[in-house]
Amino acid sequence: MIELIRQRVLPHYSIAANSAIAASSAGEIKISPLGNGHINDTFLVRAGGTELVLQRLNTQVFPDPWTLVNNAALIDTHLQRQQAAGRFRLQRIDPQLTLDGKLAVDLGADGFWRAIRFLPHSTSLEVVGSIAEARQAAAAFGHFAKALSDLDASLLGDVIPNFHHLPGRMAQLQQAVAADKAGRVAECQDWLSFVQQQQPLLDELAQTLPNLPLRVCHNDTKINNMLFDKRDGSAMAIIDLDTCMRGQLMYDFGDMVRTFTSPEAEDSCNLDKVRVRPEMFAAICEGFLGELGQVLTQAERHSLWLGARVMCLMIGVRFLTDHLNGDVYFHIQREGHNLDRAANQFSLYLSLLAQADSLKACLS
Template identity: 35%
Template sequence: MLARFFSTPAKSSVTDPSRIYQGWPLTEIPDAVLQEFGVTTITSAERFGTGLINDTFLVATADGERYVLQALNPVFDPQINVDIDTLTRHLEKKGLATQRIRPTQDDKLWIELDERSWRMTSFVPGVCHDMLTSGRQAYEAGALLAKFHLAVDDLEIELHTTRLGVHDTERHLAALREALEVHRDHEAFAAIETLAEAVLEAAEELPALPELPDRLVHGDPKISNLVFDADTGNAICMIDLDTLAHMPLPLELGDAFRSWCNPCGEDTEGTMFRLDLFTAAIEGYASQARDFLTTQESTSLIPATRTIMVELAARLTTDALNESYFGWNPDMFANRSTHNQVRAAGQLELHRSLCEQLSEVEAAVERAFN
């Protein structure tokens, strides 16, 4: 018998997986999958989380155990499970809570069925947030990300998959310029051209980032990828490890601050960079890793955060013309282009808000690390 699901997954503004795989979302778990992992006496199975990339389910068994079962989107090479297994074993040895992969009965890390790769992991109880609401949460988030970075710093691993160009800002700006040339007949071209000009102007004003060493990082440290203890409020676990990458640390932290310090969400032009959330987050990070960052890395944190904001604005503006990459919310917007225009404008406003507080933000970094 198939485990069936009737709940509709929450809408999200992340990349639309249907662009890559038309079989999303799944509405049932094949028996063969559960049997492969040795889990047959389930009492409940429900769609889990708000992500749209993988199909994710929380499975409860008759003996009281709970597991996270995922059908990976084909955008991910299943060999990433080898990297995740290596990483989580390392994290566990370091004393950090982590989701461990539950092997199949044949001791495999994943199985292939109907053109999908399936894996099962342990479940870490707690709560996840879609945005920060307090300085305490920001401090905890910063401290947990620092603990993660410290724990993996001595892990020598050659990743099976790489995310080439994920933060290649010049490449994203070139793609925007190309889209402007190709889509001059777009019905919203005039408005998008004005937006693009603002993005390119902001890019011209970005401070240059120095050559920085690559480090092993999470790759997508948005707040919903952190688990908080439901009782204490402590941040306890980083999840969704498919995005593991080697990249300069300031870019990882910049991506975190971009999302953590905007309490307004990304579906509005009315964004803001909250200094109090940033101060708490950077103090939380420094409480664990004050001597971990080099001086060059710590002084690059704000330029990197600005770069990430403008880079995302460029990507969103490009897709306002291409209309082929980012997902969109039809309940809020008339079409994908309109949604992308709003989000791009929101990132520019977030960048403007940060720049208005530049001296205060830089002072917060200086206090935290010196």
Template identity: 40%
Template structure:
């Protein structure tokens, strides 16, 4: 077995003997390994504290969820970190921190290929909210402060516009005017959050944050649980709409092809209602279509603000990419406004 300087301390921390250690996946945030310990399989991650500056908050939230789910029979796995011998979810080795999680076999998808996959995805993410519904969401800590706060992101866009070094003319001026003209959407957001119950939400409901069975007939696990925070049901439904029901990826510049796949949208709707049955209130259900618009708008705010700030946050492959992403989301938001979906 290849030598890793952290191997012996990790084995001691979890009181296990590893028989093999192999690199897993191609993620860019955490260095990840598939671990064999006899017949048991695990995922070991070296946690990137440069991306997530508050691992203690992530650990706190995940501990809260672990305790809240004791005795519950979930329809999918939730591979939260395994406590070490000291009961901690992170293990420090020199200047690095690690965590060990159960390995779940299956298939990760980068995009929905069959309508059923959209329905199953929505059902699973709503099922996560239901599973955590007995947990007091007010106890959760913000792992990324203001992550889905539309008011905050709107103000950040205003600040970026006021301080930009770019010449705001032409297409850029049109995009700035469009997004600064979304006050009514921001007001609608504040109205909803004043009325809706605070939930434990996943907050990053992309299709590749699920593990499907090899035949894609069921969801085996909900993964990527670092963004578990307090939020609203429409956050998780909305990000599904943004990433699954759009006819083009978020960086696409095929402007004429950007729109809403209504069949996928309705599959997400049916799946989310099925997964949330008995827990989601009537008002929460009524808020879900707004979630698609809100999550599309908030990403438009963020992409445009980053462009105005000189592309300091999102990774880009060419100078205008964040501008193009903002235009992409403007077109999707307009398509969602025109969808005329009535539950």
């Protein structure tokens, strides 16, 4: 992979074309893996004092990658205008154009590559460690959504149609059960029965969605998609705009609840420790609503509790589906990894239900 980047990808970017070090010795270009995303392959490139983030997009997951990079560019242009007007305070991970002015490089069998700006002094978290971190990150995602609230959502294409569509995800799970491609259905019967019992949540969702406006949403508000500044711990940037498209903000809120509130990582097998920390939930509400309180409609505000439950259940369903299909979507590091992730998310969902009254009070 490293040699592919050196020989076929970097020549399209100025980091290689204009670097004296690169020109004199290709070996001086340092390329290293970056992050631990489930979907794309990400690398940090350093050459001649210049840094660049390169990503090979997973075109099995994103079959229309040009829509993805065009959406990201449209969002960045809008945020740039908001920044100039003093209405956006975070840094941007603006797309880096190729030497011929394109947003990406399509190398066919060798992958679809795009580059974004690297932000020095940045760091990310896998598990929220403090109430302050939860509040700060939720405020950053809220600030991001607020800055995009006047961007026409219809201008963005659907990167993954029906991405946050629980009935569709449930149907995919049933298809996976029927096919049983990997011969794993028998070991998952308890969780499959549990999922089938959640029909009331789907009914509530069907009644709520018609009342919600379409917004430009991030759609993947995990804690590791927000960067902190290592120098002072402040919020620096919202990253991973791959799934930014039109949708409902309750899902962005719900994904923060899903990824901020548990003291365990989303693939932890310590299910007895997987729980919603109420103080973290309250901090998310404070940070997110503190930025978006005047933007949200009353129906949107009421939908946030639904979004929290839907996201925990839906991501669990997606992990379970991928496990049954033979781990074809999410990267895994061990056998049964996606089943562990599914059990983790279902446990978090159950913790939400167990604390419903006290948690809902944080949204009033």
